[in-house]
Amino acid sequence: MRFSGKRVLIVGASSGLGAAAARAFAGQGAALVLVDRDAAGVQHLAATLPDATAIAGDATDAATVAAATAGAVDILIHTAGIDPLSATDVPGTSLDDWQAILAVNLTSAFLFARAVLPGMIDRRCGTLLFTGSIAGLKPTPNEVAYSVSKAGVIQLMRAIALDHARQGIRANALCPGFLESVMADRKGAMTADALAARSEAAAALVPLGREGRYAEMAALAMTLCDDAVSGYITGQSIVADGGMMLA
Ligand SMILES: NC(=O)c1ccc[n+]([C@@H]2O[C@H](COP(=O)([O-])OP(=O)(O)OC[C@H]3O[C@@H](n4cnc5c(N)ncnc54)[C@H](O)[C@@H]3O)[C@@H](O)[C@H]2O)c1
DSSP states (O other): OOOOOOOOEEEEESSSHHHHHHHHHHHTEEEEEEEOOOOHHHHHHHTSSSEEEESHHHHHHSHHHHTTSSOOOOOOEEOOOOTTOOSSSTTOOHHHHHHHIIIIIIIIHHHHHHHHHHHHHHOOOEEEEEEEEEESSSSSSHHHHHHHHHHHHHHHHHHHHHHHGGTTTEEEEEESSSSSOOHHHHTTOOHHHHHHHHHHHHHHHOTTTTOOHHHHHHHHHHHHHHHHHHOOOOOOEEEESGGGGGO
């Protein structure tokens, strides 16, 4: 199997992309450490997989980072993210929302990278996969803090790729467009009508005419973390958006 003997840390594993990645990597023999603030969700997911440890906690907390990175990590996938509806353009973004979005989407990625890199440097191998967004490449209207956080993640990834390439470490970012579900922190705040309108808007805006599937993102994540396939790819933002960036 592709990831036998590999220990994979997934941050933001309870739902969406992270949960799909957990299932996909588990199916290819990986041992998993799964982190999420949704304690019931991450514990339930870990219990359904053959070799998975759940760490329930906030991905911005030093204690969570320390608990999750206590052993060797071969592959880090950071996909925890928030995009609250309350944060819009600059005048419409509170300082609290700005700081929360930056903390989860960017600072947490830095904290986990900082924790796993020394071990990877010692072993002279390791792969980091961050979750950007097309919002990090081209701002999404009325999502300033989210767009800035994703641009920051992409530049964090590029800096790590550059600084640690000679130590056998690769870093890349997966940059989705519209995925099949809005993020968990938005879903609860949206009516059924608003969710349906979002799906219709996605279908209209995406040249391929549909939202991306989490299973597709998980398969791409495996490709980007598999040295046999992507061992010469580092520092890249891989856009998976059904062609949205073309329009
Ligand atoms: N859904 C989309 O359309 C879309 C589009 C582009 C990019 N993305 C990015 O993909 C990634 C995954 O998105 P998703 O659709 O799977 O979202 P999701 O909300 O389903 O999953 C995110 C997970 O992160 C967890 N999380 C959030 N804040 C946390 C914190 N402080 N500590 C620990 N866990 C925390 C949530 O509980 C959740 O399980 C995100 O980084 C998102 O920005 C999503």
